[in-house]
Amino acid sequence: MSEWQPVIGLEIHVQLKTRTKMFCRCENVRGEEPNTRTCPVCLAHPGALPVLNGQAVEWAILLGQALGCAIAKRSLFHRKNYFYPDLPKGYQISQYDQPICGEGRFVVPRENDQLEVGIVRVHLEEDAAKTVHVGGTAGRIQGAETSLVDFNRGGTPLVEIVTAPDLHNADDARLFLQLLRQTVVELGISDAEMEKGSLRCDANVSVRKLGEEGFRTKTELKNMNSFMFVARGIEAEVERQIGVYEGGGAVEQETLHFDPQSGKISSLRSKEEAHDYRYFPEPDLVAVEPDAAMIDAQASQLPEQPATRLRRLETTFGLSFYDAQVLNGSPAMVALFEAIVEAGVDAKASANVLQNQFSAAGVDPTAVDAGELAKVIEARETLPRETFTTALAHSGDADFAAAPYLEDAAVSDTAELGPLVDAILEANPDLVNAFRAGIEGLLGFFVGQVMKETQGKADPRVVNELVREKLSG
Amino acid sequence: MTIDTLSLTAEAAQTLLGAGEITAGELARAYADAIAERDPEIHAYLRQGDSPDGESGEGVPIAVKDCISTKGLETTAASKILAGYVPLYDATVVERCRDAGMPVLGKTNLDEFAMGSSTENSAYGPSRNPWDLDRVPGGSSGGSAAAVAGGLAPWALGSDTGGSIKQPAALCGIVGLRPTYGTVSRYGVIAFASSLDQVGPMAKTVRDCALLYEVLAGRDRNDSTTVELPEPVTIPTADSLNGVRLGVPKELNDAEGIEPGVKASVEAAITLADSLGADVEETSLPRSVEYGLACYYLIAPAEASANLSRYDGVRYGHRASEPSDLSEMYERSRWEGFGAEPRRRIMLGTYALSAGYYDAFYGQAQRVRTLIRNEHAEAFERYDALLSPTSPTVAFPLGARTADPIAMYVADLLTIPSCMAGLPGLSIPCGLSEGLPVGLQIVGPQFSENRLLQIGHALETALAFDVVPERLR
Ligand SMILES: [Zn+2]
Numbered sequence: 001m002s003e004w005q006p007v008i009g010l011e012i013h014v015q016l017k018t019r020t021k022m023f024c025r026c027e028n029v030r031g032e033e034p035n036t037r038t039c040p041v042c043l044a045h046p047g048a049l050p051v052l053n054g055q056a057v058e059w060a061i062l063l064g065q066a067l068g069c070a071i072a073k074r075s076l077f078h079r080k081n082y083f084y085p086d087l088p089k090g091y092q093i094s095q096y097d098q099p100i101c102g103e104g105r106f107v108v109p110r111e112n113d114q115l116e117v118g119i120v121r122v123h124l125e126e127d128a129a130k131t132v133h134v135g136g137t138a139g140r141i142q143g144a145e146t147s148l149v150d151f152n153r154g155g156t157p158l159v160e161i162v163t164a165p166d167l168h169n170a171d172d173a174r175l176f177l178q179l180l181r182q183t184v185v186e187l188g189i190s191d192a193e194m195e196k197g198s199l200r201c202d203a204n205v206s207v208r209k210l211g212e213e214g215f216r217t218k219t220e221l222k223n224m225n226s227f228m229f230v231a232r233g234i235e236a237e238v239e240r241q242i243g244v245y246e247g248g249g250a251v252e253q254e255t256l257h258f259d260p261q262s263g264k265i266s267s268l269r270s271k272e273e274a275h276d277y278r279y280f281p282e283p284d285l286v287a288v289e290p291d292a293a294m295i296d297a298q299a300s301q302l303p304e305q306p307a308t309r310l311r312r313l314e315t316t317f318g319l320s321f322y323d324a325q326v327l328n329g330s331p332a333m334v335a336l337f338e339a340i341v342e343a344g345v346d347a348k349a350s351a352n353v354l355q356n357q358f359s360a361a362g363v364d365p366t367a368v369d370a371g372e373l374a375k376v377i378e379a380r381e382t383l384p385r386e387t388f389t390t391a392l393a394h395s396g397d398a399d400f401a402a403a404p405y406l407e408d409a410a411v412s413d414t415a416e417l418g419p420l421v422d423a424i425l426e427a428n429p430d431l432v433n434a435f436r437a438g439i440e441g442l443l444g445f446f447v448g449q450v451m452k453e454t455q456g457k458a459d460p461r462v463v464n465e466l467v468r469e470k471l472s473g
Numbered sequence: 474m475t476i477d478t479l480s481l482t483a484e485a486a487q488t489l490l491g492a493g494e495i496t497a498g499e500l501a502r503a504y505a506d507a508i509a510e511r512d513p514e515i516h517a518y519l520r521q522g523d524s525p526d527g528e529s530g531e532g533v534p535i536a537v538k539d540c541i542s543t544k545g546l547e548t549t550a551a552s553k554i555l556a557g558y559v560p561l562y563d564a565t566v567v568e569r570c571r572d573a574g575m576p577v578l579g580k581t582n583l584d585e586f587a588m589g590s591s592t593e594n595s596a597y598g599p600s601r602n603p604w605d606l607d608r609v610p611g612g613s614s615g616g617s618a619a620a621v622a623g624g625l626a627p628w629a630l631g632s633d634t635g636g637s638i639k640q641p642a643a644l645c646g647i648v649g650l651r652p653t654y655g656t657v658s659r660y661g662v663i664a665f666a667s668s669l670d671q672v673g674p675m676a677k678t679v680r681d682c683a684l685l686y687e688v689l690a691g692r693d694r695n696d697s698t699t700v701e702l703p704e705p706v707t708i709p710t711a712d713s714l715n716g717v718r719l720g721v722p723k724e725l726n727d728a729e730g731i732e733p734g735v736k737a738s739v740e741a742a743i744t745l746a747d748s749l750g751a752d753v754e755e756t757s758l759p760r761s762v763e764y765g766l767a768c769y770y771l772i773a774p775a776e777a778s779a780n781l782s783r784y785d786g787v788r789y790g791h792r793a794s795e796p797s798d799l800s801e802m803y804e805r806s807r808w809e810g811f812g813a814e815p816r817r818r819i820m821l822g823t824y825a826l827s828a829g830y831y832d833a834f835y836g837q838a839q840r841v842r843t844l845i846r847n848e849h850a851e852a853f854e855r856y857d858a859l860l861s862p863t864s865p866t867v868a869f870p871l872g873a874r875t876a877d878p879i880a881m882y883v884a885d886l887l888t889i890p891s892c893m894a895g896l897p898g899l900s901i902p903c904g905l906s907e908g909l910p911v912g913l914q915i916v917g918p919q920f921s922e923n924r925l926l927q928i929g930h931a932l933e934t935a936l937a938f939d940v941v942p943e944r945l946r
Contacts, residue, residue, distance in 0.1 A: 049660050
C-alpha cells in the first residue's frame with residue numbers, strides 16, 4: 001500500500017457575515033422565519049437586477065491577501081446556468097476565468113517543518129436557497145412528497161477557495177482546513193462553522209504511484225460537514241481508489257457523497273451526468289476594478305496571521321510547538337500571554353498556566369489586567385492551590401487586584417521561620433534526641449508543627465529544609 | 474374644450490394642463506374614450522391601468538410596454554408564462570414617470586418577451602397598425618407605437634434590444650429614441666438580452682421624446698450598468714443644421730431588401746438635411762452591416778436563454794398541473810408557457826453557450842461586437858451622426874413573415890449594428906411610401922442624445938410630416 005500517494009485538493013466555501021446579501025439589500029441572517037428576508041432581487045422576480053455588495057468585495061480581497069494571493073486588477077462575474085428550485089434565477093452569479101484573487105500560497109506550520117499549499121484562486125459568488133424535502137427518503141428530492149424552499153439563505157455572499165492538489169494525506173487536509181478556518185474567523189469575515197454550513201468543504205481526490213508524473217482521474221467528494229468527516233471521507237476514498245487500481249480496475253470521474261455514519265461512499269453523479277454550466281459574463285454587473293488605494297487599505301487592516309504568530313511564539317518565546325499551537329488557538333490569549341511575559345513572568349510557565357488553569361476558569365482573556373494576573377502567576381508556587389484557582393477565576397473581574405490573594409502566599413522567609421522552628425525544637429527535647437538517634441520519620445512531626453503554628457502559610461519546602469538543617473546542627 | 478388625442482402632442486397637453494385649460498382627469502378621460510373607441514380594432518393595449526379619475530397624477534398620462542414592471546398592475550411581457558403575474562414593485566422608469574405625475578394609461582402589447590418585429594409573437598394576439606389595420610405595427614414595442622399613432626396615448630415607454638423602439642416607430646409614423654446603453658435604468662424591465670436592452674421614449678414629436686427622456690435618464694442605484702448623464706438633456710429648438718457633419722453609410726442605405734419607396738423617402742430627407750446646412754457625405758460601415766445581424770442572433774439569444782430560466786413555475790407565473798416530478802414540472806411549465814419564438818431563442822442561445830461551442834459562437838460574436846463598436850467609433854471621428862432608413866420596408870401585412878423567422882429577423886437589419894455598439898438612435902417619420910410611413914434613422918456616438926434630438930427636430934420641422942394616420946384624419 002505504501003507505494004501509493006494520495007493527491008488531494010480542496011474547494012472551500014465560506015459564508016461571509018456581511019450585513020446584507022451579495023446582490024440585494026436583504027438582511028443577511030440565519031434562523032429567521034422562512035422567506036422573511038427576501039425581495040424581488042433574491043426571489044428573481046422579472047426585471048430585478050443584482051447590485052454588488054461592496055463589503056463582500058473588500059472582504060474577499062482581505063482574505064486573498066491573507067492567503068498570499070495576487071489581487072486581480074479586473075475581475076468579472078459570470079452566470080453559471082442550471083435548474084434547481086434553490087436557484088431562483090436559473091443561474092448562480094459566480095466568477096469564472098477572472099476571479100477576484102488569483103494564485104497564492106498558504107503555509108501551515110508543523111512541528112518540524114511546514115506544509116505549503118498552493119491557492120489556485122479565491123472567488124465570490126452567491127449562496128443558493130435552502131430546500132427542505134418532506135416525506136420520501138431522508139433529505140432527498142427524489143420521492144419526496146413536498147419540497148419547500150426557504151429563500152432567506154439565497155443570495156448570501158460566499159467566497160470559494162480552491163487549493164492546488166498539494167495535499168497528500170487526510171491529516172494534512174484537516175490541518176490546512178483548521179488553520180484556514182482560524183484565519184477566516186480572525187479576519188472577522190465569517191463564523192465559519194462547519195456544522196452550521198457557514199464553512200463547507202469539497203475534496204478532489206486521486207491517487208498515483210509514488211514518483212509518478214502527472215495525475216490520475218480524480219473524484220469529487222461533496223459537502224463533508226466537520227473536520228473529522230473531511231479526514232475520514234478522504235481516507236475512505238483514497239482506500240477505495242487504491243482498491244480499484246489494485247483490483248485491476250480504473251477510477252471513474254464522478255461526484256461522490258461520504259456518509260459518516262456508515263463510512264460508505266456513494267455516487268451522486270457520473271461524468272456523463274455532469275452539468276454543462278454554460279458560463280458567460282454576467283451582463284447585469286460591471287467589472288470589479290479595485291484601485292490600488294483600496295487594496296492597500298485592506299492590506300493595512302490585515303491582522304497577524306495565525307501561522308506567523310505560531311512561529312513567533314516558538315522563536316521569540318521558546319515555546320514548544322505543542323504549547324505554541326494550543327496558545328495560538330486564540331489571538332486574545334496570545335496577547336495576554338505576551339503582556340504577562342512582558343511583566344516579567346517566565347514564558348514557559350505563563351503558557352502553561354494560561355492553557356491549563358486559566359483556560360479551565362473560562363475567563364475572557366481580553367477582560368484581564370495582565371499586570372495583576374502576572375503577579376498571581378509569579379507567586380503561583382507559594383500560593384495555596386485553592387487561592388491560586390480562585391484568583392484566576394476572578395482575574396477577569398473589573399476590580400481584580402492580585403494583592404489580597406498574595407496575602408495567602410506561603411511564608412518562606414527563613415528569618416521569620418527560624419525562631420519558630422527553634423521554639424518547637426526546644427519544646428520537644430526528647431523527640432529531638434530521638435531524631436538525632438536515627439528516627440528520621442520524626443521530621444514530618446516537626447514540619448507539621450510549624451505548619452500548624454503558621455496556619456498552613458509556611459512554604460513546606462522551606463520548612464522542611466530549615467528543620468532538617470537545625471536538627472542536624 | 475374637446476381634446477383631439479390623435480393630434481395632441483404630450484408637450485401641448487402639458488401646456489394645456491399648466492394653463493389650467495384642461496384637467497388631468499379630462500385628459501385621462503379623453504384617452505380612455507379614444508381607447509374604448511379604437512383599441513378594439515388596434516389592440517395596442519393588453520390591459521388598462523389607472524382609472525381616469527385624475528387621482529393618479531396631475532401630469533400627462535403614459536402608456537407602458539408590458540415588459541416593464543408596474544406595481545399592482547399585471548405585467549406579462551405578452552407571455553402566457555407570466556399570465557396573472559402582478560409585480561411587487563415599479564420599474565425605475567415607471568417610478569420616475571410616477572414621480573413626474575404621469576398616470577399609467579395601461580400596458581401595451583409586444584412580441585413575447587420583446588422577441589420579434591411585428592407583435593405577432595404576442596401570446597395575446599397581434600396589435601394592428603393604425604395606418605392600415607391589415608398591417609403590423611412593427612415590434613417588439615408595436616403596442617406602444619400603435620397607441621401613440623392611434624391617439625390612444627400621448628407618449629409611451631418602449632424598450633429596444635435590436636430595434637424594438639425605432640422599427641415600430643418607423644412603421645407607425647412616430648418618433649422613437651433608443652438611448653445610449655446605460656443612460657436609462659433597466660431595473661424592473663423584464664430582461665430579454667441584458668447587454669442590449671434599453672428603455673426609451675416613443676411619441677409624436679422629437680421634443681416629446683426629449684421631454685420624456687429627461688424624465689427617464691440618469692443613474693439608478695438599482696442598475697449597476699447605468700451612468701450619470703455627462704450633460705443635462707436639452708429640449709431641441711434648432712431649425713438649422715449648419716455645420717452638422719452627417720455620414721450616409723452606403724451599406725445601410727443600399728442594403729438588399731430596402732424597398733424603393735423607402736429609399737426614395739430617405740434620400741429626400743437626406744437632401745433636405747443638406748439644404749438645411751448639413752455637410753452630408755457618403756461613408757461606409759462594411760463589417761457592422763455584414764456581421765451585425767448574425768452577431769446579434771448569437772449574443773441576444775445566449776443572454777435570453779439565461780434570462781428566461783427564472784420562469785420555472787416555482788415562484789410565480791404558469792406552473793404545469795400535476796407534474797410527476799421536478800423535471801416534468803420544469804419541462805411542461807416552460808413548454809406550455811413559452812411561445813415558439815422564446816423557445817427557438819432559448820435553444821439557439823443554449824447551443825451557442827454550450828461547452829465546445831462557446832468560443833466559436835458566443836466568444837466569436839463578442840469579438841465581432843468589439844469590431845462593430847470600433848468601426849462606429851471611427852466613423853464618429855468624422856461625423857456627428859449617421860443617416861439611413863430605420864426599416865428596409867414599410868409596415869408589412871399581418872402574417873406575411875410569421876412562417877419565416879429569418880425574413881422577420883431581417884426587419885432589424887439596419888437597426889441592429891448601432892444597438893450592438895450601444896449607441897443612441899432616433900427614428901423620425903420622413904415621408905410615405907405606398908401610403909405608409911417611412912422612418913429615418915439617425916445614429917450618433919455614445920451620449921449624443923442632445924445632438925440627435927437637435928438634428929431630428931430640425932429635420933422634423935422641415936419635413937412637416939403629419940403624424941395622424943390618413944384614414945383617421
Ligand atoms: Zn433580497
